Amino acid sequence: MEQLSQLVSDDGCHISRRVFSDQAVYDLEQNQIFSRNWLFLCHRDQVSKPGDYFCTFMGETPVIVACGEDGAVHVSINSCSHRGLPVCRHDQGNTKFFVCPYHGWTYTVDGTLAQVPQRRALEKLPDFTELGLVAVPRVAEYEGLLFACLDPEAPSLDDYLGDMKFYLEVFLQRFPGGIELIGPPHKWLLHSNWKLPVENQLGDAGHAPFLHGALIGGVQGVKEVEDYGLTTVTSPGHGAAVRYMPESSSDEQRAWGLEGVMETNPLLQEYLLDVQRQLAERLSPRHARVKPLTLGVYPNLSIICSNATLRVAHPRAPGKVELWSWWVAPREAPEEVRIGLRKQYSFFFGPGGTLEQEDSDAWMQQFVGSRIEVLRDHPYYYGLGSGEERRHPDLPGDVGSCYNEHYARGFYQRWRADLRHGESL
Amino acid sequence: MREAFTSAGVLISGMARVSKAVNSAAGAVSPPEPEPLSRSDLERFFYREARLLDERRYMEWLEVLDQAIRYVLLNRFVPAAQRQSGDEDASTAHAIAHETVGIGGRDNPLRDENHLQLLLRADRAKKSISWSDNPPPFTRRFVTNIEWLGSEHSADGNLHSVRSNLLLYYHRHGRRDAYTGQREDQLLAVGDSLRIRRREVLLDWDVITGPSVGLFF
Numbered sequence: 001m002e003q004l005s006q007l008v009s010d011d012g013c014h015i016s017r018r019v020f021s022d023q024a025v026y027d028l029e030q031n032q033i034f035s036r037n038w039l040f041l042c043h044r045d046q047v048s049k050p051g052d053y054f055c056t057f058m059g060e061t062p063v064i065v066a067c068g069e070d071g072a073v074h075v076s077i078n079s080c081s082h083r084g085l086p087v088c089r090h091d092q093g094n095t096k097f098f099v100c101p102y103h104g105w106t107y108t109v110d111g112t113l114a115q116v117p118q119r120r121a122l123e124k125l126p127d128f129t130e131l132g133l134v135a136v137p138r139v140a141e142y143e144g145l146l147f148a149c150l151d152p153e154a155p156s157l158d159d160y161l162g163d164m165k166f167y168l169e170v171f172l173q174r175f176p177g178g179i180e181l182i183g184p185p186h187k188w189l190l191h192s193n194w195k196l197p198v199e200n201q202l203g204d205a206g207h208a209p210f211l212h213g214a215l216i217g218g219v220q221g222v223k224e225v226e227d228y229g230l231t232t233v234t235s236p237g238h239g240a241a242v243r244y245m246p247e248s249s250s251d252e253q254r255a256w257g258l259e260g261v262m263e264t265n266p267l268l269q270e271y272l273l274d275v276q277r278q279l280a281e282r283l284s285p286r287h288a289r290v291k292p293l294t295l296g297v298y299p300n301l302s303i304i305c306s307n308a309t310l311r312v313a314h315p316r317a318p319g320k321v322e323l324w325s326w327w328v329a330p331r332e333a334p335e336e337v338r339i340g341l342r343k344q345y346s347f348f349f350g351p352g353g354t355l356e357q358e359d360s361d362a363w364m365q366q367f368v369g370s371r372i373e374v375l376r377d378h379p380y381y382y383g384l385g386s387g388e389e390r391r392h393p394d395l396p397g398d399v400g401s402c403y404n405e406h407y408a409r410g411f412y413q414r415w416r417a418d419l420r421h422g423e424s425l
Numbered sequence: 426m427r428e429a430f431t432s433a434g435v436l437i438s439g440m441a442r443v444s445k446a447v448n449s450a451a452g453a454v455s456p457p458e459p460e461p462l463s464r465s466d467l468e469r470f471f472y473r474e475a476r477l478l479d480e481r482r483y484m485e486w487l488e489v490l491d492q493a494i495r496y497v498l499l500n501r502f503v504p505a506a507q508r509q510s511g512d513e514d515a516s517t518a519h520a521i522a523h524e525t526v527g528i529g530g531r532d533n534p535l536r537d538e539n540h541l542q543l544l545l546r547a548d549r550a551k552k553s554i555s556w557s558d559n560p561p562p563f564t565r566r567f568v569t570n571i572e573w574l575g576s577e578h579s580a581d582g583n584l585h586s587v588r589s590n591l592l593l594y595y596h597r598h599g600r601r602d603a604y605t606g607q608r609e610d611q612l613l614a615v616g617d618s619l620r621i622r623r624r625e626v627l628l629d630w631d632v633i634t635g636p637s638v639g640l641f642f
């Protein structure tokens with residue numbers, strides 16, 4: 001492994017192509033990024049009753065998120081203590097036990113070893129308490145979103161999210177009845193490095209009028225982003241791209257989604273407007289002025305607020321990432337409103353989305369560029385707006401203009417610091 | 426999760442039968458039972474449709490669609506087997522319906538689109554700055570296993586329910602991908618021609634590995 005400072009410059013303005021393509025970097029990430037940070041799993045709704053389970057990944061580690069008989073959420077690594085097979089082979093469901101296919105060892109949903117069928121012909125049994133599925137030590141919930149962390153020493157989830165909570169509230173608390181994640185999630189494999197989609201959704205407003213020019217060229221919303229758009233970075237490497245609307249702006253101008261409601265759906269517009277009217281009172285006048293575009297929670301959770309979707313990027317290889325996305329619906333909205341919002345998601349984003357089609361194409365091509373060996377000493381330039389970010393009177397974090405690339409510099413500086421923990425140089 | 430999928434065609438033909446029975450019971454003069462579509466009619470229709478798409482004649486393809494089209498791509502996942510006690514039959518415990526997610530207000534199909542959205546896709550694809558279609562992919566569509574499931578009268582004409590398999594070969598940027606799936610269509614007979622009133626596509630993936638399912642299937 002070469003010096004980390006050659007991968008990411010001190011100021012974050014130069015990022016080596018190898019950050020995206022090198023197998024050794026990727027392997028280090030598994031230990032230093034995905035084993036140390038809080039990672040999003042799923043919504044609490046998905047494991048609300050005893051026996052409910054949902055299978056997902058923490059980095060490349062397969063885990064089972066389950067609601068135990070005690071009603072608490074348990075996260076265990078999906079690999080049998082006997083010879084390693086996954087004990088659960090379904091995406092989600094409800095069960096009392098997981099039975100390993102190979103020799104029939106049986107575990108309760110919370111990962112406790114309950115039965116070893118070979119006992120019938122044995123005199124002594126091993127200690128079951130030492131042979132449960134390996135439990136993920138930290139599990140916590142924020143606004144219904146479940147997170148886990150493999151590092152017992154990590155700070156609390158609350159501290160980890162820190163100032164980012166302000167921006168998350170704007171989205172997660174926007175609707176009076178709260179939100180729900182509609183699944184099973186859409187899942188698709190992208191031939192790119194996991195950080196490329198993540199980085200984009202931390203705040204890359206600079207690509208939208210160009211890469212997506214065929215769809216949104218000349219749209220009024222683009223000017224609004226240039227007029228009121230801000231990128232913000234909160235510790236440790238989270239990012240939010242928002243429009244902070246002027247104090248004098250109307251509810252119509254602020255209402256989330258209005259700029260993107262593609263069909264005349266008066267019911268949907270009225271609903272969103274109604275929600276907006278209550279926002280200053282329900283949350284705060286500051287929350288009510290924030291019109292969020294994208295939110296990114298380090299390392300791999302992204303929320304596209306303007307299109308009602310939340311996604312997680314699971315790394316698979318330097319050049320492979322599996323994206324999982326949910327449609328985010330207001331829990332109490334009438335059916336017609338919900339379906340209107342669903343179109344905002346699936347027409348634009350997710351595996352069949354039009355904007356996603358263009359983004360995916362760019363991310364795949366970026367990976368191709370990142371593998372050009374003779375350019376290994378020609379890093380990418382991430383310096384747009386460097387040094388122009390500053391504190392904001394109303395908003396937490398460092399705040400820059402809509403095209404300031406500090407959202408990415410913040411991410412990669414944190415990423416470098418994480419890798420340095422495991423750096424033996 | 427979703428009961429109606431495998432039986433949708435059966436339902437339609439069943440409905441046609443029921444309404445006929447009701448009409449004759451009331452002594453009303455019922456309209457003649459719609460003629461089944463012949464295999465060659467259906468082949469001609471689907472082959473031409475596939476060719477329009479492979480030749481990137483998207484605006485012409487739109488003319489094959491009914492204005493009121495509902496175009497759906499279903500979401501599919503890997504559920505736990507749903508065994509009733511004593512039921513070991515794979516066709517029920519592992520029914521495809523358990524793997525597919527519906528289209529109601531608490532479901533998340535991959536796509537659920539109308540004519541306007543399909544028009545926007547077609548219109549976008551022809552622009553030079555539409556970067557995912559410039560340069561365009563090389564595609565080849567193969568339609569097989571065509572089954573006419575039944576038909577019913579509707580206010581706009583006879584509505585035929587037809588199932589087919591699709592294999593879509595896709596090549597771009599040096600990559601080769603193949604999409605396979607089943608389509609369940611409702612085809613509206615208007616004069617001599619057919620229009621797609623509804624298309625429901627079920628792709629054979631839980632994790633999608635093709636570059637996008639934003640294509641025309």
Ligand code: FES
Pocket residue numbers: 080081082083084085100101102103104105
């Ligand atoms: S590997 Fe699981 S029981 Fe042997």
Ligand SMILES: [Fe+2]
Pocket residue numbers: 207208211212355359
């Ligand atoms: Fe984009």
